[in-house]
Amino acid sequence: MTINTDLLTQFKTRFEGNRENQVIKGAIAKVGINTASLDNDLLRRHPFSFSQETKRGEITNQESSGRCWMFAALNTARVGTMDRLNVETFEFSQNYTLFWDKLEKTNYFLDSILDTLDEAQNSRIVAHLLKDPVEDGGQWDMFSGILEKYGAVPKSVMPETFHSSHTAVLNKVLTAKLREFASVLREGYKNGGTTEELAAKKEEMLYFIYNVLVKALGEIPKEFTYDYRDKDNKFHRIAQTTPQEFFKKYVGWDLTSLVSLLNAPTEDKPYGKAYTVKYLGTVKEGQPIRYINTPIEVLKNAAIDSIKAGEPVWFGCDVGQMSERKSGIMDENAYLYDLTLGEGLKMTKAQRLDYGESLLTHAMVLVGVNLDGDGKPLTWKVENSWGDKLGKKGVFSMSDKWFDEYTYQVAVDKKYVADKWLKALDEPVTELEPWDPMGSLAMVK
Template sequence: MMKITKESLDQFKDKYNGDETNRAVQNAIAKVGINKSSLDNNVTRRHNFVFSDETKKGAITNQKSSGRCWMFAALNAARVDTMEKLNVETFEFSQNYTLFWDKLEKSNYFLDSIIETVDEPLNSRLVQYLLMDPVQDGGQWDMFSGILKKYGAVPKAAMPETYHSSNTNELNQLLTAKLRDFAAKIRGSYKEGKTTNQLIEQKEAYLYFVYSLLVKTLGEIPETFTYEYRDKDKEFHRISEITPREFFKKYVAWDLEERVSLINAPTEDKPFGKAYTVKYLGTIKEAQPVKYVNAPIDALKNAAVQSIKEGEPVWFGCDVGKMLDRESGIMDDRTYDYEATLGESVELTKAQRLDYGESLLTHAMVLVGVDLDEKGNPIKWKVENSWGDKSGDKGIYSMSDKWFDEYTYQVAVKRTFIETKWLKSLEEPVIELEPWDPMGALARLK
């Protein structure tokens, strides 16, 4: 065992002071921080926010202080079809409506999982994982697809934002505390000899508390609603007494069964061309489990390009915090030249970043354009974010193709945009991943 000695510290000090550039870098970092001091201005020149192929998009949205990025991204992609059908310049769905159902369904999913694992030791890795973060804001594509299938969607006017839909921390903290309280009571009842049916009855009583809390913080759910609007030609329209499911079916008209999630996890334990799911990952208990096909990164990019060329925006999940200059909205693998300022850069491969906990899916956005070279190869990608219009080009980000390679993990597209060889795995047995696998990470960055 080696310990830090005074001699080693003296050597470090002498070596540091022997490089005159260290003082200049130290002063710069002290003034503006590591990232701004390391920002490579040459990267900025490569991002002119001009793209050869683009889809339609609506006005930039803002998830505010919530982790609903996956909802915003899915609804921002879906609204393009709604805008076409209603003949409007822009449109926004209610993300509060889907948040309500996500919280209620996640609470039910969690309590069911607690009942399923009552015979597990409390200190088991599985039970502790379930208790860690049962009802946070995050999610993945298939989880939101399940919400849309069961509950549909409504315009923002039908269920507008509240304080707690835009600021979810207090709600999440209280709801998490109560769910852990309920979990303790369920496990206690099991020790007292209660049957599974009795535990389920106990759970139903707990779900009423969750429901009442959500109504008080997010508002009442509209069973039917009337939507009034003026189209591009200034003509007035009224859609009367329609249900959320009817609205989604008529004014989005997506066949959610035809949308497939591709992931790129180039780790040894996940061969390409196989379909995967994650144990205990979901929102709606009776919905189809999360399922995605692992494929090379080019398969994800090719599918995204085909979708964009057909005018279809693409929901995608990535590790947005890596090599992002939030102010300019530039996502580039060379955004920060850490080697110039710090002497070394991080040299982990994408697979190593997943294996060693350095990267995972953290955020979902929408691909609304791509810049292709003369041979049809992507140069950079146009990204619609949901952080408002104060960053990037009024809310639009520019992502280099290399950044896509390194930090994009998931895209959801129509089957018709995916090569047949990658779809074959959907007909084979699905491989189950452990709940703590990095591909079970949820998009929830604020």
């Protein structure tokens, strides 16, 4: 078929023959597709009332950075810290973990370049490695590795800097240098460089990145003293402790007991199997990324049990889908495209994954759920990290159907997951290609 005058005349006649189009085109031209399509009953379906809630701290703000996965993990961790310190709220330093993430990603990237020296320059794997070597985003297991190795510190110990809150230029500089370093290593190998020579070059490259990170993000504390007043106005001093000691004593997580559940209902990923992604990670020597792919009900039931026990839940989703940012509502019927555009969006969750229409983009925290009389979820209470100007002072509401369609990952304690699913961790892990949609990173700002 060719687009010609006759076809265009036919389309024009057809469009003008529908009087509703005349009204709709004016509305869309004036306010845009989403505002014109917004369901006015949205707020009625989301009264922001929840039958089960966990404790949470004050809303945080990742500013102009893609650190949502860090904020979500630390906001999950701080609930136990608030109890141990007897404080109303608490915030960990996301700058501290950002520093280590950038340095560890650099090491992981350079090792990956050394591992693929025999690959052609135009190979898909080399192109993938060079695309975004130190982007802000991440997944649960990547952050778990950072906590295991480096611990965590209160925000006052390593506060925000310009570049921790505005990472674009820092990422651009680091990416340019890492691509340069990759060319040096690959060309050195082609010219007969020995393993020892390439390793020495890599160490100098790591130092350069460390040097930039200290200048942009600040000095890393090896030990620190933390003074605070509790909610009874009593003064406390935690003297000369390390980040690892602080995390162990005031968070107390056994990171090995936390498991990542996935919901990817595509034919290539059978349920009940464990998966990892090639060349995806942060701490090179840490536990490789592992997910157990399960039906969506397994994710939801584990999250409900965790919330009932007072434990918030880290989760990853595609936040931009059917989401009204200003009101903080995620609802599968947020926009009535079938009425304004003539046809709605019809792909299944599996089709969206297979055809590149959806993937994990953002991480937040489940801090509540509204259950009906039969214990089934109606809506979910979500703690976001976009400040308190959006949603209900930073809190979002998610419909249960939206959870089904656009949530991909939760991190929960193994005790909330049936053994029939956990046994996948004792079986061989299936490696996914680096460009698989399950290798996407949470990083929406």
